[in-house]
Each structure stands twice: as structure tokens, then as C-alpha cells.
Amino acid sequence: xxxxxxxxxxxxxALLLALVYGCTIALQxxxxxxxxxxxxxxxxxxxxxxxxxxxxxxxxxxLIVFIALTLYWQHQEHLAGLMLLRSNLMLLCILLLFHGxxxxxxxxxMQRLALPHKITTLFFFTSKSIFLIRHELVLFKNTLRIRGxxxxxxxxxxxTLAGFIGTLVxxxxxxxxxxxxxxxxxGFQGEIYTLxxxxxxxxxxxxxxxxxxxxxxxxxxxxx
Amino acid sequence: xxxSEGVLRPEILIGGAVLSTALVFYAFKTLxxxxxxxxxxxxxxxxxxxxxxxxxxxxxxxxxxGGIVGALLGPRxxxxxxxxxxxxxxxxxxxxxxxxxxxxxNLAFPTLAGYFLFRLHPHTLWKKTALWFCIGxxxxxxxxxxxxxxxxxxxxxxxxxxxxxxxxxxxxxFIEGVITLFALxxxxxxxxxxxEVV
Numbered sequence: 001x002x003x004x005x006x007x008x009x010x011x012x013x014a015l016l017l018a019l020v021y022g023c024t025i026a027l028q029x030x031x032x033x034x035x036x037x038x039x040x041x042x043x044x045x046x047x048x049x050x051x052x053x054x055x056x057x058x059x060x061x062x063l064i065v066f067i068a069l070t071l072y073w074q075h076q077e078h079l080a081g082l083m084l085l086r087s088n089l090m091l092l093c094i095l096l097l098f099h100g101x102x103x104x105x106x107x108x109x110m111q112r113l114a115l116p117h118k119i120t121t122l123f124f125f126t127s128k129s130i131f132l133i134r135h136e137l138v139l140f141k142n143t144l145r146i147r148g149x150x151x152x153x154x155x156x157x158x159x160t161l162a163g164f165i166g167t168l169v170x171x172x173x174x175x176x177x178x179x180x181x182x183x184x185x186x187g188f189q190g191e192i193y194t195l196x197x198x199x200x201x202x203x204x205x206x207x208x209x210x211x212x213x214x215x216x217x218x219x220x221x222x223x224x
Numbered sequence: 225x226x227x228s229e230g231v232l233r234p235e236i237l238i239g240g241a242v243l244s245t246a247l248v249f250y251a252f253k254t255l256x257x258x259x260x261x262x263x264x265x266x267x268x269x270x271x272x273x274x275x276x277x278x279x280x281x282x283x284x285x286x287x288x289x290g291g292i293v294g295a296l297l298g299p300r301x302x303x304x305x306x307x308x309x310x311x312x313x314x315x316x317x318x319x320x321x322x323x324x325x326x327x328x329x330n331l332a333f334p335t336l337a338g339y340f341l342f343r344l345h346p347h348t349l350w351k352k353t354a355l356w357f358c359i360g361x362x363x364x365x366x367x368x369x370x371x372x373x374x375x376x377x378x379x380x381x382x383x384x385x386x387x388x389x390x391x392x393x394x395x396x397x398f399i400e401g402v403i404t405l406f407a408l409x410x411x412x413x414x415x416x417x418x419x420e421v422v
Binding site: 018161 | 275281310405406
């Protein structure tokens, strides 16, 4: 997602919707078609990215399908079907709500939800560190590729990768000291102030909230 | 390593959430402002470990680095792992929100083993080698055991899946042990001050 553009659903609303939808679906023992109502709306909002989202959903299904197969093997067809449906509804909801978001979007959403400053600060610092360490990870992979190194199942590969992990740990710890000094220097009082403008609630937020509630409490079209 | 959304029974989800909330709340409450940077960078490292793939025969496995994070953070690892798993669940769908409690407990609690092992003082090179291998091997082994236990507690029908899940993690435990051993050796050579236990 472009850093300057706003997501169709405000991230803090998306967090709450994902939590309410997930917690309610997790408790269900019977599934209905109407439970997917919100997903159709979200899919329409993210229609340009549906292929990417479904590819990720398929990838995430590896463990779920593995467990479902073991259940099916033991003639627990209903349980296997229930688990597959429940998992996919919940995963699809999260993927559709947060596709295109990054760590910083989530950190800002946590701050908007008025959570304790210590938690939001930790989310901001973690997001920043993820951004920096990910950059180093890409650089390292590129360096190995340029040098013609292909990782194999041997001790040399493991030592090389372990050396990289060691470098990451040292750099991360050095960065934490620099960050701590910066906090002291700037008179950090336990609160982070962001420059991003507060995103006001949109009509999409209202529709998504309404559809989530309908999906969860209006049961139509029995599936299993 | 993460249990996906929709797999577990509500009793287990609630139990995991209650346990993890208590532990994470305590760790948050006692977390000092000056400890936030170190916790954050190691949380980021734990988050990104999932993207570091290690070749294993025709396939590859990803690292967890719970042992290193636990060794360097101690009980604060609960906070670091909570933040990392929350972000992984939201941004990539690994785990999720309802299974966050169970996943945090399964991955964070065993890191305490890494913390205690790191505090032992081996006197010979062989003992040190074995200990540093264990800092990677034991927490991941315990996490795999807790993952299997969680699946087994989910119902009799899940016992086969639990057994297979544990077996699937056996090679990963050895790789995590080997990588942790070499990574700690590297840190000892390059920046030994970071390994000094206060």
C-alpha cells in the first residue's frame, strides 16, 4: 500500500472487526453461508488484489489441510469440514482486512485505539527495527547471490547463515543501545507522537461493521 | 510452529489466552522504559526469523530463534514474542488473533529454557558447545512438544496430527541448535561483550 494513501477500512476499525469476527467464528459449531457476507464486501473493496490474497490463503492452508486429512482419515468428516471452513473464513477475513498494510500501519492503529503508551511505543520501535533488519536481510541475500553462493544442506552453508544471524543479533543489540541513547537525549517520557493525520471513520467502516454484525448474528443457508 | 485460526476448541483458546495474558501483562508491567529498545529489536528479529530459510534436503525450513531471544531477554521475551506474533498474525495470517494466546505461550514459555541455559557457566569447550547447541535445540523442542500437546488436548481425533507435527519438527530442532551454536560462536569472536551475563 502506498504510504500516503488511506486503506479502504481504517486500520483500528479493521483490528476490532478482525477480533470480533475471529472470536465469534472460533466458537461456532455450525456454519452458515451468511457468515461470509462481510467477506464479499471486503473482497469487493480489495478486488484488485484478490489473486494475491487467494494465493496467500492457499499457502496458509498447508497445516490446516494436513490436520483435516488426518481427521478425514479417522472418519471425522464433519469435524474436518468444520475446521476447514472456520479456518478459511477467519484467515480470509484477516487477509482481506489487512492486505497492503505494514507494521507502521498497525503501530498507528494501536495508538489510535488508545492502548497504554508502553505498548504503542514497543510497536513503533519494533516496526522501525523490522524495517531496518529486513533491509539488511535483503542486502545479505543479494551479497550471497553476487558471490555465487547457493545454500545447501552442508556445514558450510549453516555456518555462513549462522554468521549472518550473529551479525544481525550484534547489529540489533547495537541499535538498541543507540535507540536508548536517542530516547534519553530527546527526553522520552514514555509516549510517542506521530505526525500522521488522524484518519476519520469512513462509510466503508460503517458498512463493514454492520455487515460483520449481520454475518455473525443472522444465520441463513446452513452449510454444516 | 503457529497453530492456525479455527483449529482449536474454545476451551483451549480461552485457556491459552488467559495464561498468556497473565504472563504478557506481568512482563509489560515490569518492563522499564530503558528496556523497550532491546525488547523491540529482538522482537523484530524474532518476527523476521520466519523469513530466513535454511536448506534441508530437497526442501527448506525457517528459523525461530526463540533460544537466542530468550537468552538475551529472559522473561521479557514474552512481550517481544507477543508483539512479533501479533504482527505476523495480522500482516501474514501466520497464527492469528484467536490463537495468539496459545501461540504466544507455546513459543514464549520455552524460551525461558534458553535464558536459564545461557546463565550456566561451562568450563570446557565441549560443554560450552553442547550448551549453546541446547540453547537453540531445547526451546524449539519444548515448543514443538507444547504444539503437539495443544493439538492432542483438542480431542482424540487430533492425536495423530499431534504426533506427526512433533516428528516433523525433529530435524528443525537440530538445525536450530546448530545455527544457534555457530551464531553464538560468531558473536563470541566478534562482540563478546554482548554474551557477558550480568
